[in-house]
Amino acid sequence: MHYSNRQPPEHINVTPVHPLRDLLVLGAGALALVAAVAVFAGVAGRLAAGWVPFSYEQQLARRFPAPPCPPSPLRHYLTGISEEVRVALRLPAHMPITARLHPDDTLNAFATLGGNVVLYRGLLQQLPHEDALFALIAHEYAHVLHRDPIRGLGGVAGAQLAMAALLGRQPVNVLDDAGLYTALNFSRDMERAADHAALTGLAGARAHVAGALDLFAQLAALREQDEPPAFFNTHPQDAERLQAARDFAAELGLPLGAPRPLPVDFQRWLGELETACAL
């Protein structure tokens, strides 16, 4: 018997496909898949988190205690405004809010878990009058009322867990990486709803919405400076917010109104704030 070998033919065991074409097709498909999973998981997480009882949120937030503010004119004044906002927004009794003052000059304010609202001195110093302060506090309190912090956290956690499962990585500590006590990422719809709630509360308390209009205008003016405040990053466009406030006033037939001024010593009180504290 005669045995022989032939030169093995090429491209039998190797699929003749260009690797770059493969990369483009698979890469585009993977990006689309990841984006779809992230969006779906984010939405699902956001919806599911709304069912978490508020008491659980408060337990999470107990990790970050803040000392109470010492008795002072600033504390007394802001506590009064805060209570007025609570009544205007009809916040339920089981949803206590802790407003925290921070002496940092950051132009920011945010709502976070457990009914905590952080107000930075930098932004408070820029407010033109009391009604703008009312509108600012009402906007943040509305986020708490709408459970936006836990829903925002649920969205981030859902997306991160889905990515960990899809990409086969170790699950991340979502409670740390989601920024438990930093400005959580609210959607623009959440921001619009908070604006609307603030306008409603302001109209009920002051019979006009000049405070909100001036607040949005002031924040827009601050945005044009070299260092735009972080407060804006996830918010609707300024023009849209102003127009929504004007439409709201027109719909209810509200007058422009004369805003109530801030106390004469308000800036001095803010200057005397030395450490972060809770009202």
Place this chain on the structure above:
Amino acid sequence: MLDLIVGAILLCVAFVVGTQLERRHYRSLIEREQRLLHLPAIASRRPPADSLFQHHLVMGSTVVSVDYFKRFLATLRMLFGGNLTSYESLLDRARREALVRMKLAAQQLGATHVFNVKYETTSISKGRGNQIGSVEMLAYGTALVPHRAEP
């Protein structure tokens, strides 16, 4: 962002270098396969049953590693399923290289045939996420050395 840039650079470098190395290896393989065509490697288990030949175990092995580009492409493919085409050429080269080395070993013994040729594959190291890092391909068989051709 830095991670993305570094990853993109690695992909480009791995693709260019890996493609060049692969083409060079295939050229070398084809040349050596043609030089060893006179020494058939046969999968049949039963060599000629006569006393004209001495039987020797011969083997050839190679360890190949997948480059960063191929591994990335395979990761994308594993999301959707289908042929891991990026690994096909790697394993094809490994098999052919192992076979060529086995034939070289047989040639050095003065063999005229290699029977009962088989392959074994072993994973040497795992990459990140338990993916293929490097693979050893072993080809072995029974070399038939004519009595008159003993070294």
